[in-house]
Amino acid sequence: IIPWMEVDNMWICVVHYLACLSPTIGSVVYHLFMNHIGGKQVYDTLLSLDMFGVCLVNTLGALPIIYITLLCYPTIQQASLLAYILLSAYGIYCATTANTNITRLKAFVWQALFRFSLFLFRVYGSGVGSPNSLRLFIIMDSLAVLGGLVNIIQIPERFSPGLFDNWGNSHQIMHVMVICSIIYLHWGTLEDLAWIKSYQCPTE
Numbered sequence: 750i751i752p753w754m755e756v757d758n759m760w761i762c763v764v765h766y767l768a769c770l771s772p773t774i775g776s777v778v779y780h781l782f783m784n785h786i787g788g789k790q791v792y793d794t795l796l797s798l799d800m801f802g803v804c805l806v807n808t809l810g811a812l813p814i815i816y817i818t819l820l821c822y823p824t825i826q827q828a829s830l831l832a833y834i835l836l837s838a839y840g841i842y843c844a845t846t847a848n849t850n851i852t853r854l855k856a857f858v859w860q861a862l863f864r865f866s867l868f869l870f871r872v873y874g875s876g877v878g879s880p881n882s883l884r885l886f887i888i889m890d891s892l893a894v895l896g897g898l899v900n901i902i903q904i905p906e907r908f909s910p911g912l913f914d915n916w917g918n919s920h921q922i923m924h925v926m927v928i929c930s931i932i933y934l935h936w937g938t939l940e941d942l943a944w945i946k947s948y949q950c951p952t953e
C-alpha cells in the first residue's frame with residue numbers, strides 16, 4: 750500500500766519497504782526453525798538473523814525520517830545519513846554478537862537517541878516534516894522501547910511460571926508491540942511522503 754507512482758523520491762519507498770519487511774521475515778524464520786536439533790551453532794545463527802531483521806528496520810526505517818527532517822539543510826542531511834548508517838553498522842555488530850537480552854536491547858540505544866534528537870529538532874528547531882507524522886513516530890519508538898523492556902523484565906510469566914508458556918508471555922507481547930511499532934512507522938512515513946510533494950524550503 751505504498752503509493753509508488755505518486756512519489757518523487759522512489760528510494761524512500763524502496764528503503765521503507767525493505768525496513769517493514771526485514772524484521773518480519775527475520776523473526777518468522779527464527780521462530781519457524783525453533784524445532785531444529787542442530788544445537789547451539791544453528792540456534793545462534795537463527796538468532797543473529799532475527800536480530801539482523803530488527804537492526805534493518807532500525808536502520809532503514811529511520812533514513813527517510815532523517816532525510817525529511819533535515820530536508821532544508823542538504824549538507825547536514827547527507828552527513829547525518831552517513832553518521833546514522835555508521836552508527837547502525839556498529840549497532841548491528843553489537844546486536845548480532847550480544848549474549849544477553851539486555852546487551853541486545855542496549856545495541857539499539859544510540860540509534861534511538863539519534864532519532865529522539867531528530868524529533869526534538871522538529872519540535873524546537875528548524876526540522877521539517879508533516880505535522881501529523883511526528884506523533885506517529887513517537888508512538889512508534891515508545892512501542893518499540895516498551896516491547897524491548899517487557900521482553901527483558903519477563904512480565905507476566907514472572908508472576909506465574911508455566912501459565913503463559915503457550916499464550917500471553919512477554920516474548921509474544923513484545924512481538925505484537927513491535928508489529929504495531931512498524932505499522933506506526935509506515936503511517937508516519939506515508940504522511941511524510943504525501944507532505945514532501947508540496948513542501949518548498951524557505952529561501953534566505
Ligand SMILES: [Zn+2]
Pocket residue numbers: 776780920924
Ligand atoms: Zn521472537
